[in-house]
Amino acid sequence: MRNTIVSLISIILGLIAGGLLMLFIGASPIEGYTYLFQGALKNISRIGDTLATATPLIFTGLAVAFAFRTGLFNIGASGQMLIGGLAATAVALTFDLSRPILLIVMVLAGILGGGLWAFIPGLFKAKYNVHEVVSTIMMNWIAYWTVYYVVPAYFKGEFLETESRKLAEESTLRTPWLTEMFQGSYINLGLFFGVIAVLIVAFIINKTTLGFELKAVGFNRHAAEYAGMKVNRNIILSMLISGALAGLGGVALYTGNASSIQIGILPSQGYDGIAVALLGANSPIGVFFAAILFGILYSGTGFMNAMIEIPPELANTIIAIIIYFAATSVLIHRVLNKFRKTTSNANDVNGPVGKKGDS
């Protein structure tokens, strides 16, 4: 409950900051936000696009949040998305299978690709205590260059050098009934996979022994080890699952929202996943709603930009400011905690001392 309040405060502060920015460049914030929300939600087709924009963010948000629970910071979701997307695209362009089987194989390829890309940092963390932030960033760039050379060499597009061949309509995640229902939007099956992933991750974290162990490692690695848990195995497993989720995000982005993979771009959804996870307080349901909110911001700014002269990067700026407020919300949490502790337990002398340290 308190997490939700903190997140809502961060969102409001972020939106206020965005409004100030609009004022700064001489635009009207009320007009800007009106167009922004109209652009995202005005009609059924736009709502479909908004949901589709949110889909990869659901996956990357889940990926980052899942690793966070084990005390790991997976900043490499971008690279994992790229490799997952590349694997799925390769499958779709290589094998001639019937649609349901093809889609299953594509999803599995995405899971494997993303999982492999996170497995290596996980292994290094567990075995050699290499900090996962640096190793996942290195893996991002290795993924970037791998796609940069593999796509033109094996899957070159007909017209553009900078992207792969277009997937046939029946080998993408789009389905006619969804497209018709949302009146031509590019919404696709990825959203359903996303919802399923939210439910599965929630189940793993809250209801299984594995989830309990992963959280225990996140809270206190040494205590978990003392309790007989295999800490190293859990770290690797956590990264593996996190990477698999990000890989699925790549599948949703490159074979659902788009129908080809571009080279020379690290997908920004990987970094946004960090913001999504933070804002969602690392809970799967929270991640889902945070991703929808960011989907609204992203798909709305295009329309806003077309109607009045506000650069579409406003969405990124608002999201960045929200994440800064979410990061500094530690203070609110701590003050509230200390307050509760000192009132419930008068003998607790650590409270005031700890508070002094914060200021």
Place this chain on the structure above:
Amino acid sequence: MWTIIEQIFPYAIVFTIPLLITALGGLFSERSGIVNIGLEGLMISGAFASALTVNFLQDKMQGSTVLWIGLLVSVVVGILFSLLHAFASINLSADQVISGTAINMIAMALTVFLARNITGSGNIRITSGFTPFDVPILSQIPIIGDLLFTKTYATTWFILLVLLVSAFILNKTKFGLRLKSCGEFPQAAQAAGINVVRIRYIGVMLSGALSGLGGGIIILTYAGEFTGSVSGLGFLALASLIFGQWRPLGILGATLFFGFASTIANVSQVIPELAVIPPIILKIFPYVVTLIALVIFSKSSQAPKAAGEPFDPGKR
């Protein structure tokens, strides 16, 4: 072979310098105990500031003064941005990695937002940056004259001077020793009468100043245009910092390695001897080597002990 080395050398140095100064900034921050993953964002803010300043002033002023003013502005903007990180991680005990990520995202988004509002395209061009020159007399020395003293930029010499001064400050002055003690055992430092909060603020601000400078140098030497990114150099600087084991000379070695590896990868297609190697190998080489180096150094890591931990004076 020799002519290849001779040709590559100046480019590699030019590419190394922004990396070096940014990693050096990261060094000050991390040795004071604050992990700064926001180097990339700080570089971008510096690049934006210098491009905007020079773009604005270049019609009104002559000569290289305008370029140095641009660099000065990038330093100031870098400091201002780093204060966000300092405030979050020092005053509010926020998670330093998350706060650094927020700095990256704010800088990336805000600079492009403003640039697009100013120029329409989101890119800011400058008409002329620093011009390379041959150092008189020294460039006549056989071998090293060709390698080190031809086609050099004034900024290169300036940054090397900063490196020397930094190494001196860190190892030989009262301030340097205090800074390092705050990164190792801040509680002991405080017991010895050192103001940990103040020292850490200075460390983070120095990282902002030097990263901003690094971003500015990219624009004013080889880039010539602000396009909203520094293509991951800030993260590479962070890796250099670890690769160089948090020491000024180690950083110099690590950044030179990255400078050369990247330059070789970039020019490999035009040099027949290198064109036989698949370009993908050359491109991912620096990152793979970094991963391997991290594994090798993991046993004997010289990382500041308290880096990344919020300072809690009551902790024993």
